[in-house]
Amino acid sequence: MTTTDNTLFLRLAGPMQSWGTSSRFQLRRTDAYPSKSGVLGLLLCAMGVRREETEEVLPPLTTLRMGVRVDRAGTLDWDYHTAGARIGIRRADGKIKRTASTGEYETLVSRRQYLYDASFLVALLGAPETISACVQALSDPVWPVFLGRKCCVPAEPVFAGTGAHATLTDALSSVPWRPRIDVIDRTDRSATRTIATFIEHQPGTPAPADARLVYDVHRVFGFNSHGPRWVVAGHITVPVGQSMHKRLGSPWTDPYGPQYDAARPIRLNMDNHLCVFCKSPAVQMHHLDYADVRPETLRSLCEMCHDACTMLEYGHNMRLKRIDPSDPAHRPTILRQIDRLLRERRHGRRRELRASARTVGAAFFDEVSDSSAVECH
Ligand SMILES: [Zn+2]
8 A cells, every 4th residue: 555545445344244324222223334333343452452452543443434335235134043051141130030930041142134145345534544544454463354243254364455545435436336246137238237335424515315324333441422424325336346266366267157158059069068077968067177168168957967967076175177977987976976966965855845845834834724613713
């Protein structure tokens, strides 16, 4: 970074995130995007600042204005959570909670909400010296950083660069949106993408009519005392960049890109639309080399033979170079794997049938009791 960089970018992506600003007691919700208190908490963790030491460090951090870009919204769901079983949880009066019937330590049950599989780009804009301190902390964090709650581990480095920008909208528009290699929509070849943003309004100027008041700026860290800020929801259009694997410098190329689209029909014709292993109709395409996608490095397969090859590859922890199902040397191994698959699927199918029989049975009894209840009236 240069000394004039006034913007810090953070990538907040992971299997679970939780950014609660309205949590009360046993019901702990998350907002749909990172809160300022959560993001500042993350930075304080990286700096290794204890709760009681925040008085000096916090004020410059709260002056940073925050913008959030929702690169992947994720899904919202609840988790059933227990705490304090056999160790005792203190009540507000300081006494340990016990059950009324047995007098044993009571387990605290809470419901906690999480955002699963979301990805956000956060920009913090402010004084270059504050940005520089944050960068230093993130590149060598004192304590582990987390996405809202300690159980929410980042899936990739949180520090995503710095820049010099006049506004948060400019900053968030400057970073291309990255598709994820495992969920690429191959039919979508758009060069730009329109993404939702939540941008903190500049204090001291009149807030627009559609601005929302959010109470998530710490007054004193560690206490439930939060000041307000205005947040404006909007959309920006950004260029579509390279997928995550490319950006991280992995040897993986996009195995399903335009090269694959061109090579697939040629390979299917070469194999007469039949599985190269068992001659059933081919429905899938197998890569021999993920770094080199051409008709010569693809093989047409049926679903069963493809599953067997893929499972063998996982078992051998193969990366770019894969099994060639048309190579006679692999034939006995692939046959054994298909045999194993068939046996497992038969067991699985039986379990499925038993489970569905139970559900049908239960629904039947529900109906019987419902209709008898109606008759009683
Ligand atoms: Zn086959």
